Amino acid sequence: MKILSRLTASSHATADSNTALLSGWGRTSPSRARLAQPSTIEELQEHARRPLRRGLIARGLGRSYGDPAQNAGGLVIDMTRLDDVHDIDLQHSTVTVGAGMCVHRMMQLFVPLGLFVPVTPGTRYVTVGGAIASDIHGKNHHVDGTFGNYVEAIDLLLANGEVVTASREQHPDLFNATRGGMGLTGVMLSARIRMLPIETSTVLVDTDRVADLETLLDLMSRDDDGYRYSVSWVDTLATGNSLGRGVLYRGNHLDDPSAVAGPSRLKGPSASRLSIPPVVPSGLVGLASARAFNEVWYRKHPESERELPQQLSAFFHQLDMVENTNRVYGRRGFVQHQCVIPTGRESDLRKILEILSDERVPTYLVVLKRMGSGNGLLSFPIAGWTLAVDIPAAWDDLAELLDRLDEIVVNAGGRLYFAKDSRMNPDLVEAMYPEINQWRAIADKYDPQQRFASDLSRRLALRDHA
Amino acid sequence: MKNALGSVQSALILGGDSDIAFATSKRLVRDRLRRLVLAGRSIERLQARAAELEAIAPGIDIRCLTLDATDFASHSEFVDAAFEKGDLDLVLVAFGVLGNQLEDEHDAASAIGVIQTNFTGAVSLLVPTADRLRDQGHGTIVVLSTVAAERARRSNYIYGASKAGLDWFSQGLGDALHGSGVDVMIVRPGFATTKMTGDLDTPPMATDADSVAAAIVDGLRKQSDVVWVPGKLRWVMSVLRHLPRPIFRRLPI
Numbered sequence: 001m002k003i004l005s006r007l008t009a010s011s012h013a014t015a016d017s018n019t020a021l022l023s024g025w026g027r028t029s030p031s032r033a034r035l036a037q038p039s040t041i042e043e044l045q046e047h048a049r050r051p052l053r054r055g056l057i058a059r060g061l062g063r064s065y066g067d068p069a070q071n072a073g074g075l076v077i078d079m080t081r082l083d084d085v086h087d088i089d090l091q092h093s094t095v096t097v098g099a100g101m102c103v104h105r106m107m108q109l110f111v112p113l114g115l116f117v118p119v120t121p122g123t124r125y126v127t128v129g130g131a132i133a134s135d136i137h138g139k140n141h142h143v144d145g146t147f148g149n150y151v152e153a154i155d156l157l158l159a160n161g162e163v164v165t166a167s168r169e170q171h172p173d174l175f176n177a178t179r180g181g182m183g184l185t186g187v188m189l190s191a192r193i194r195m196l197p198i199e200t201s202t203v204l205v206d207t208d209r210v211a212d213l214e215t216l217l218d219l220m221s222r223d224d225d226g227y228r229y230s231v232s233w234v235d236t237l238a239t240g241n242s243l244g245r246g247v248l249y250r251g252n253h254l255d256d257p258s259a260v261a262g263p264s265r266l267k268g269p270s271a272s273r274l275s276i277p278p279v280v281p282s283g284l285v286g287l288a289s290a291r292a293f294n295e296v297w298y299r300k301h302p303e304s305e306r307e308l309p310q311q312l313s314a315f316f317h318q319l320d321m322v323e324n325t326n327r328v329y330g331r332r333g334f335v336q337h338q339c340v341i342p343t344g345r346e347s348d349l350r351k352i353l354e355i356l357s358d359e360r361v362p363t364y365l366v367v368l369k370r371m372g373s374g375n376g377l378l379s380f381p382i383a384g385w386t387l388a389v390d391i392p393a394a395w396d397d398l399a400e401l402l403d404r405l406d407e408i409v410v411n412a413g414g415r416l417y418f419a420k421d422s423r424m425n426p427d428l429v430e431a432m433y434p435e436i437n438q439w440r441a442i443a444d445k446y447d448p449q450q451r452f453a454s455d456l457s458r459r460l461a462l463r464d465h466a
Numbered sequence: 467m468k469n470a471l472g473s474v475q476s477a478l479i480l481g482g483d484s485d486i487a488f489a490t491s492k493r494l495v496r497d498r499l500r501r502l503v504l505a506g507r508s509i510e511r512l513q514a515r516a517a518e519l520e521a522i523a524p525g526i527d528i529r530c531l532t533l534d535a536t537d538f539a540s541h542s543e544f545v546d547a548a549f550e551k552g553d554l555d556l557v558l559v560a561f562g563v564l565g566n567q568l569e570d571e572h573d574a575a576s577a578i579g580v581i582q583t584n585f586t587g588a589v590s591l592l593v594p595t596a597d598r599l600r601d602q603g604h605g606t607i608v609v610l611s612t613v614a615a616e617r618a619r620r621s622n623y624i625y626g627a628s629k630a631g632l633d634w635f636s637q638g639l640g641d642a643l644h645g646s647g648v649d650v651m652i653v654r655p656g657f658a659t660t661k662m663t664g665d666l667d668t669p670p671m672a673t674d675a676d677s678v679a680a681a682i683v684d685g686l687r688k689q690s691d692v693v694w695v696p697g698k699l700r701w702v703m704s705v706l707r708h709l710p711r712p713i714f715r716r717l718p719i
């Protein structure tokens with residue numbers, strides 16, 4: 001037993017210590033790169049100054065599903081040690097933090113001060129740099145927009161070694177191209193973020209079990225705006241009249257401080273988590289277990305529930321209660337397909353759900369959310385419906401299936417999310433992101449030699465003008 | 467870059483005029499392949515293959531390079547040229563000769579020719595290729611071995627020996643590259659009807675070039691280490707491998 005564990009441990013540590021085999025959250029297409037882990041900005045500059053054969057890219061916590069934080073044969077800079085608090089301005093509710101700080105730490109530090117992270121994704125384990133580079137959205141996108149909307153200024157290390165501050169006033173082109181720019185405009189060192197003042201760390205949650213897609217979309221279109229947060233889970237294995245049945249979760253912050261007493265009024269998240277063991281029975285990825293899971297998930301919810309008080313982390317980050325949930329899918333990993341379909345093209349959304357249902361794709365946590373208007377350039381959100389589906393990579397004919405979905409998405413005027421993508425057809429990028437040539441011109445201006453490069457930028461030719 | 471589902475965007479095919487390689491190329495250009503280098507002894511034949519592929523995928527970038535597997539001295543320069551236009555996601559080793567067993571076993575020069583093409587030539591090309599791929603930090607090498615490499619057979623032991631050498635070399639190379647971002651996939655087809663086997667009688671369980679190509683694409687999707695074509699050969703060989711020699715010798719294979 002002991003020998004066996006020694007054998008398995010050493011098999012991954014073959015190459016020299018300053019290179020690493022890196023993959024994204026989906027654990028597909030790993031590549032090897034030199035990995036720098038600077039603790040200071042000077043150290044970071046030192047790394048970036050050296051001649052680079054295959055460019056460099058910053059990496060946060062690797063929560064992107066595919067390959068944007070990988071750079072095969074080149075340099076990857078792990079930013080997680082640059083996670084200091086630089087400044088807190090309670091009067092303006094802003095904080096300035098190192099780009100390597102994660103949302104979890106921000107909540108621990110700032111929620112007790114009555115400041116909440118203005119946009120949080122489905123996991124707290126993303127860095128500020130990653131959140132800006134993907135211009136992430138949360139359950140409040142329909143009313144508040146993206147994380148990037150709350151960024152006031154970014155300190156950025158450029159390709160020429162200079163550090164500049166980009167904001168709406170200074171280098172606004174660079175500021176816009178960096179929000180959503182997938183790390184390809186420079187290395188973010190720190191950012192000033194406008195936080196959301198809160199009175200309590202409690203969210204009052206309304207839950208509705210919804211029998212079919214029409215009702216779900218209808219409910220969301222009708223009164224989503226009465227809630228700061230809104231998201232739904234959809235059972236893609238339901239068929240016929242139940243197609244698109246789901247559970248709608250919506251909530252608002254509890255604003256009345258007198259309603260909660262004592263230290264639990266403003267409480268950050270705790271750190272303890274369960275962990276999925278490294279070896280997982282492969283049966284979990286099958287259709288039968290997915291169907292059983294979806295059925296139980298749907299049934300476990302009451303038909304309707306009002307104003308259930310929940311702590312921030314329980315409402316926002318259900319998935320974080322278990323560590324390494326990505327291991328559930330076994331050796332070959334998984335892909336997430338996240339698209340957005342513009343408002344008015346709901347029939348195309350239905351087509352996608354029909355295909356997933358007809359093909360019996362074994363999916364667990366399918367998330368559907370209404371999005372507000374977008375920010376342009378490479379930022380993902382546009383007004384419409386975003387659907388995110390996790391699928392084990394081992395699923396037969398998955399490549400062809402997803403290409404079919406992409407046809408529908410692109411014809412509907414929708415797009416895929418680079419932070420989740422690991423397999424899209426590069427030929428579709430320009431149709432999906434019609435402003436990409438403007439973005440490329442800005443990237444060229446600040447990085448004429450294309451020093452910033454990632455596996456994603458190579459795979460999708462993001463920097464190459466058509 | 468290879469994507470999460472094993473689709474490649476750039477490829478080098480060593481032995482680009484092979485029937486199996488061509489069938490594989492056709493499948494790859496229908497998927498995400500956009501840049502292809504075909505290498506072989508006859509530029510004219512490669513260009514004819516390239517024209518057919520361009521008809522399937524207009525706009526694809528195909529280069530044809532001369533390569534003789536037995537001209538070892540030229541290999542390092544050849545590999546430089548093959549990588550000249552950028553990364554290669556896939557390198558397929560497809561060249562090979564079957565030889566003529568009954569003649570070659572009495573003619574050292576021809577026997578050596580089979581070994582030098584299938585084994586020495588492949589090693590000579592794989593050594594610099596592997597270094598290139600290791601430097602780029604990603605990529606997949608696909609090596610066409612054969613079931614004949616599994617156990618020596620009276621009817622084709624010279625070819626079998628050359629492929630067994632290649633198969634073992636490739637297994638070791640795969641281990642050496644473990645963790646480098648580069649994978650090695652070994653393909654072991656049974657008898658496939660191609661120009662290599664043209665005159666021979668078709669035995670049971672024979673397959674064809676396109677089935678081998680389909681298995682290669684499937685293996686890339688699944689990140690397989692070893693692919694048997696047809697798949698059931700894996701089980702057949704696991705039995706044959708353990709048969710006592712006197713019995714094995716008498717089998718009509």
Ligand SMILES: Cc1cc2nc3c(=O)[nH]c(=O)nc-3n(C[C@H](O)[C@H](O)[C@H](O)COP(=O)(O)OP(=O)(O)OC[C@H]3O[C@@H](n4cnc5c(N)ncnc54)[C@H](O)[C@@H]3O)c2cc1C
Nearest residue numbers: 060061062063064121122127129130133136137182183188
């Ligand atoms: C369970 C789960 C749920 C999720 N839910 C959501 C969601 O609800 N909404 C949403 O929008 N996203 C969601 N995501 C995706 C995630 O928010 C993004 O992928 C995010 O970018 C990850 O941040 P990271 O720190 O892990 O960055 P990484 O994945 O390491 O990197 C992502 C990108 O950011 C760049 N980058 C990172 N740091 C820097 C820096 N300092 N300077 C320059 N570039 C940098 C990298 O180069 C790369 O291009 C989810 C992911 C998971 C795993």
Ligand SMILES: NC(=O)c1ccc[n+]([C@@H]2O[C@H](COP(=O)([O-])OP(=O)(O)OC[C@H]3O[C@@H](n4cnc5c(N)ncnc54)[C@H](OP(=O)(O)O)[C@@H]3O)[C@@H](O)[C@H]2O)c1
Nearest residue numbers: 483484485486507534535560561562610612657658660662
């Ligand atoms: N067909 C089968 O039953 C079978 C079974 C198992 C494995 N395989 C293996 O699969 C691979 C492809 O075979 P195939 O069936 O597609 O046969 P094929 O069409 O005959 O292809 C073999 C190719 O190898 C090339 N070649 C031979 N000697 C060479 C040299 N010195 N330098 C460069 N190229 C050389 C040939 O090129 P020229 O055009 O210049 O001659 C030919 O195009 C071979 O390695 C074979 O051993 C085949």
